[in-house]
Amino acid sequence: MPPLRGFSDNAFRDKSDVIVATKALVQALEPYFSPGQARVRLPVYSGAHFDESAADLEGFARPIWAIAAACTESPSSTDPSLKAYAERLVSGLAHGVDPSHPEYWGAIGDWDQRMVEAEAISFALLLAPSTFYEPLSAQTRTHLAEWLSGLNEKVMPKNNWRWFRIFGNLARHKVCGVPYENIKESIQEDFELLDVFQLGHGWAADGPWRKDAIDGEEAYGRQADYYSGSFAIQFSQLLYSIFAAKSDPDRVSRYIQQAREFANQFWRFFDEDGASIPFGRSLTYRFAMGAFYAAFALAGAYDSSSPYTSPGFVKGMLLRHLRWWAKHSDNVFALDGTLTIGYLYPNMFMCEDYNSPQSPYWAMKSFVMLALAAKDEFWMAEELPHPLATVSETKSVVPGVQLLSAPFQILCDHPEGQHHFMISSGQFCVWPLKATQAKYSKFAYSSAFGFSVPTGLLLTQIAPDSTLAISADEGETWTTRWQTTTSPTIETLHMNGQEIQCLRSGWKPWRSGSIEIGTLLVPPCDNWPDWHIRIHRIRNTRSDSSDIEKLRLVEGAFSVEVKQPRHIPILAESWDATTDSPDVTLGGRMECDTGALIIGDGDASGITNLFASECSLEGKVLKVDPNTNLMVSRTLIPTIEHEICSTPGQDVVIATAVFAMSKAKKQFSRKELFERWSQPPHLPEEVLSV
Secondary structure (H helix, E strand, C coil), X not given: CCCCXXXXXXXXXXXXXXXXXXXXXXXXXXXXECCCCCCECCCCCCCCCCCHHHHHHHHHHCCHHHHHHHCCCCCCCCCHHHHHHHHHHHHHHHHHCCCCCXXXXXXXXXXXXXXXXXXXXXXXXXXXXXXXXXCCCHHHHHHHHHHHHCCCCCCCCCCCCHHHXXXXXXXXXXXXXXXXHHCHHHHHHHHHHHHHCEEECCEECCCCCCCCCCCCCCCCCECCCHHHCCCCHHHHHHHHHHHCCCCCHHHHHHHHHHHHHHHHHHHHHECCCCCECCCCCCHHHHHHHHHHHHHHHHHCCCCCCCCCCCHHHHHHHHHHHHHHHHHCCCCCECCCCCECCECCCECCXXXXXXXXXXHHHHHHHHHHHHHCCCCCHHHHCCCCCCCCCCHHHHCCCCCCEEEECCCCEEEECCCCCCCCEEEECCCECCCCCCCHHHHHCCCEEECCCECECCCCCCHHHHCCCCCEEXXXXXXXXXXXXXXXXXXXXXXXXXXXXXEXXXXXXXXXXXXXXXXXXXXXXXXXXXXXXCEEEEEEEEEECCCCCCCCEEEEEEEECXXXXXXXXXXXXXXXXXXCCCCCCCCCCCCEEEXXXXXXXXXCCCCEEEEEEEEECCEEEEEEEEECXXXXXXXXXXXXXXXXXXXXXXXXXXCEEEEEEEEEECCCCCCCCHHHHHHHHCCCCCCCHHHHCC
């Protein structure tokens, strides 16, 4: 699949570069406008759970994030082609809200996708009324206000969607002239719910944060992913701070402070080259993962007291992210230049039931900073590097491993290590979401290796990277961690003279079964910067001591790209690595009784046993289904397989160390790889009893 000229070759250094990228993205959509300009339908036969009219509205509305931002300056300074695209949108807007027109979008109903797209339209009205509202006729203005009013008194999810109604009502009031008293009650009701989502340190959950897994509790889990920042909640809070600065100063002040607190942590989700860690749902929105920084800049939320909230820092975080996507976009676009459903390549296994062919254009939220003038401090500031990019030269005190207590994650980019990833504990989504266990409940997520989603029920189809797959029927069916049974906890271990903060969670592989598992995740430290540790305590809660549970367990490390998996060389357990080559291109695989290792094209992933009570074990390299991984199409996963007999009253303890080195951070030699792999963590005996 070809790259997209104007995006894939874009330097993303200044405003003119972002305008070029915007033009490239929207010009690819132009052939697919309907005659009345109100709908955009890509030539892909693929359905979402909502109707085609709403899907067509997605294609129309989602580019508005960038187009409205680009049209805030005077008409003479707006790029002519983007101005023409905006005029097309205005024409389509008039037809889309007109009940008598064939291209009418339809009234907004309960649980309606039209609610989502109403936010982008409301944003355009609030940000650029001279472009998107003033040209409308009196009748069209009436139709528009009535269509937006359909957001009210409708059933919608208790999550980020509440922001869509707030912006719809705000636009009705500030632009369409609806008295505030008519919308006040609805806005206050939505804010009361959104306030419940706040977790502290600037973080918000995407919905009510479930305290435990009590049966009968409303169906919400524990989700604090990119919706909490770039996709929706922080993003929307920052936009609200722009439009309600005078009318709601106290809330705006609180939102600005929360954004600054969030910025102090969110940078850790991005590596030194701008790659973010894939985690959670809606990853087909791609570079929308950086939209928090675009909204932060647009709101001018800078704070000189923090190094993570200056114009130069925010600019660096956003533009590096866009450059990473440009560099890795060869397989992102279809032949006609339109965005595909997928992450780094088209992939329907990882998408959600609400992804239409037009859905990926939410990515254009990351372009809202186009509303800033070319002389704005954001564009004029010198782009600052990632905080960990110069650690070795400056002896920075910025820790490479940091606990984020609100989302229960530890972000790992140890300066002596070769990998940027996070370990996660306690998050889960209980909606009927495809691959929900893979998206939220794995033990680790990596910006270099991505993660895998299942394609079926067999072990090779589950693709159990960074998780523990369990079978009670000799491998016929498998399950992995999903909901945790208790709230996750943060614990401190004393190991090798260091205090290490760790994450603990309790979970059950089968809700009605007798097996309970407690998992402790230990991040990298100075003594083992390329490793993290997982300790599982498996308990059979049956009362009869004769009720022995026979289980097979497969623990997976990170998946590694191998372009020709059938031809990768086999390494001996004590393989020779004396050749100090500049990179690790030869590849190799190793399997032994206690672990497994994969060497791909400059990357390595391995797993080794540290302790296993009352069980047999075997290291295996698992060849999984193609297209399971979000980032590459063919992977192998190093695994350890255990067979245990779990007797009531007797715990089985398994401790595993997971190894990874990636060329994404820097190139390393075969000799260096061997030395690091040959020195796994030493686990003190007292830790196993914790």
